Amino acid sequence: MSNLAQLFFDAASLGGLYAMAALGIALIFGVMKLVNFAHGEYIAFCVFALIVPSTDAVAVMFLGKAPALILIPVILGLGAAIAVASEYVVFRHLRKADPVAMMIASFALGFVIRNALLATYGGRPKAVSLWPGLNTPVDIAGASVPLLQLIVILSTLLVVTGLALLLKKSRIGLEMRAAAENFTMARLLGVRANRVITGAFALSGALAAAVALIMVTQTGVADVRMGGQIMLVAFIATVLGGLGSLPGAVAAGFLVGIVSVVLQAWLPLEARPFRDAFLYTLVIVCLLVRPQGLFVPASAKPRV
Amino acid sequence: MSKLGVFDIAVRYGKVPAVNDLTLHVDEGERVFVSGPNGAGKSSLLKAISGAAATSHGRIELDGDLLTGRPPEAIARLGISMVPEGRDIFGSLTVEENLRVGTGLRRDAEAVEEDIAEIYANFPILGERRAAAAGALSGGQQQMLAIGRALMTNPKLIMVDEPSLGLAPKIVDQVYDTLCTLQEDRGLTLLIVEQSSLRAARVGGRMVLMRGGRIVGEGNAADMVDRDALAAAYFGQSPEKTETAT
Numbered sequence A: 001m002s003n004l005a006q007l008f009f010d011a012a013s014l015g016g017l018y019a020m021a022a023l024g025i026a027l028i029f030g031v032m033k034l035v036n037f038a039h040g041e042y043i044a045f046c047v048f049a050l051i052v053p054s055t056d057a058v059a060v061m062f063l064g065k066a067p068a069l070i071l072i073p074v075i076l077g078l079g080a081a082i083a084v085a086s087e088y089v090v091f092r093h094l095r096k097a098d099p100v101a102m103m104i105a106s107f108a109l110g111f112v113i114r115n116a117l118l119a120t121y122g123g124r125p126k127a128v129s130l131w132p133g134l135n136t137p138v139d140i141a142g143a144s145v146p147l148l149q150l151i152v153i154l155s156t157l158l159v160v161t162g163l164a165l166l167l168k169k170s171r172i173g174l175e176m177r178a179a180a181e182n183f184t185m186a187r188l189l190g191v192r193a194n195r196v197i198t199g200a201f202a203l204s205g206a207l208a209a210a211v212a213l214i215m216v217t218q219t220g221v222a223d224v225r226m227g228g229q230i231m232l233v234a235f236i237a238t239v240l241g242g243l244g245s246l247p248g249a250v251a252a253g254f255l256v257g258i259v260s261v262v263l264q265a266w267l268p269l270e271a272r273p274f275r276d277a278f279l280y281t282l283v284i285v286c287l288l289v290r291p292q293g294l295f296v297p298a299s300a301k302p303r304v
Numbered sequence B: 001m002s003k004l005g006v007f008d009i010a011v012r013y014g015k016v017p018a019v020n021d022l023t024l025h026v027d028e029g030e031r032v033f034v035s036g037p038n039g040a041g042k043s044s045l046l047k048a049i050s051g052a053a054a055t056s057h058g059r060i061e062l063d064g065d066l067l068t069g070r071p072p073e074a075i076a077r078l079g080i081s082m083v084p085e086g087r088d089i090f091g092s093l094t095v096e097e098n099l100r101v102g103t104g105l106r107r108d109a110e111a112v113e114e115d116i117a118e119i120y121a122n123f124p125i126l127g128e129r130r131a132a133a134a135g136a137l138s139g140g141q142q143q144m145l146a147i148g149r150a151l152m153t154n155p156k157l158i159m160v161d162e163p164s165l166g167l168a169p170k171i172v173d174q175v176y177d178t179l180c181t182l183q184e185d186r187g188l189t190l191l192i193v194e195q196s197s198l199r200a201a202r203v204g205g206r207m208v209l210m211r212g213g214r215i216v217g218e219g220n221a222a223d224m225v226d227r228d229a230l231a232a233a234y235f236g237q238s239p240e241k242t243e244t245a246t
């Protein structure tokens, strides 16, 4: 019983993290048909913003010293800012270009950000202790769960419902949904392309920042590569969910998280090092069976 | 005093020319039909006016404001609204959300609600299904929704691209009744692409005949129907067959 509860909390918190990362990618894809491979670097950027720029092995807290009530909005704002800035500097000029050209530009942008971080902070992973108190275990349903896991699950629910409300109830949300379905038609009705795209990038960047805060608290490490790893999983989740479908991204993010936790727990010991191989095999099987994505109604016309 | 002025424009897709040397004036409150065979450039003309397609030559003006080079959202703000070919309803949005997409450029919140109420009064089925996904509507209902949606930007000029496409003749009658009533009530200017010259003649208005990206004839729709120019545009030089389909 306690094992099952443990598994549940592990799966829900990892799934929630993947869901948030996948949402960040799906939002941009929805309005721009761009798979933004720089998204992982937004995450790394937000992690490193917590510490003082230096190549020393020991990290000194910078923004990370601020109380949570200030730190969280500032980091979310920073994530939004770097995403919006990258749209303004790079993607805006490629709007009429081929989607492939935009994707390659996003790779290049990610490369630039990663190398800027490497140059400023050095290549070695650094120990960062943000909110160490959150790793104290709490007993729930016979399982010993780190407080952070509960917070991750709660904040995922908060972020997902908040985003759903924003998309459903607000003016910008309506414009984003219309633009995601048919951008030209939305513009013919007076919807400002710049406003919608800037909004999507800001939200996407804020989601990257939320992922950054969770990852750094969970792992206690600031590493330039951490963005790239989760970006890969998130990208797979968005494809699995049906590119551009926001509910699909959330559902597939959770699914990937749950499956990898379950595989980790139930695979025979010798097979566990190959967990990801099993995971990606399942992904390939899913895509062979439903190339349009798992959570897109079969009747929906292909979005790509 | 011309309201919409199109001066010697050209539209091309890559190297393919779709519209050439086209000049057209539409007066305030006028109803103008654009007719001609498939590929004549009718849709491209409307897209150029709305900003959805770029012009490679010439200029377009509305009430003295230059439209050329402006993005579609800016042209919508100057008072042009469009019902595109195939209607382009936002299928995943609800009926009411479709109507509200175009209200972001308006500052008269109360009038927006009145307009929506009026659309529901004119098309009760849209009111009944206001919370349903627009993609589930029938073709005729979608056409009504597309017209309602175009109205919601509070335009001076509405352009409608092939409103009868894929609709039963009875529904087409209804669509045109609606357009004409709206025009009278609101003093709208209408620019309508309509393949069937008979239909245009029955509704009444001026007709412009396009072929190969150019205007090849122009006149009162009723007079144009059995003119040689029309038959020639459709069937090359020999005018023995006449178009009868509606």
Ligand SMILES: Nc1ncnc2c1ncn2[C@@H]1O[C@H](COP(=O)(O)OP(=O)(O)O)[C@@H](O)[C@H]1O
Pocket: B013, B016, B017, B018, B036, B037, B038, B039, B040, B041, B042, B043, B044, B045
């Ligand atoms: N998006 C496009 N890309 C390339 N060629 C196009 C495109 N749209 C239209 N064309 C071409 O431009 C010409 C005019 O098309 P169009 O304006 O759609 O004519 P119509 O509406 O009168 O049928 C045609 O030869 C068509 O093949």
Ligand SMILES: [Mg+2]
Pocket: B042, B043, B044, B085, B161
């Ligand atoms: Mg056409």
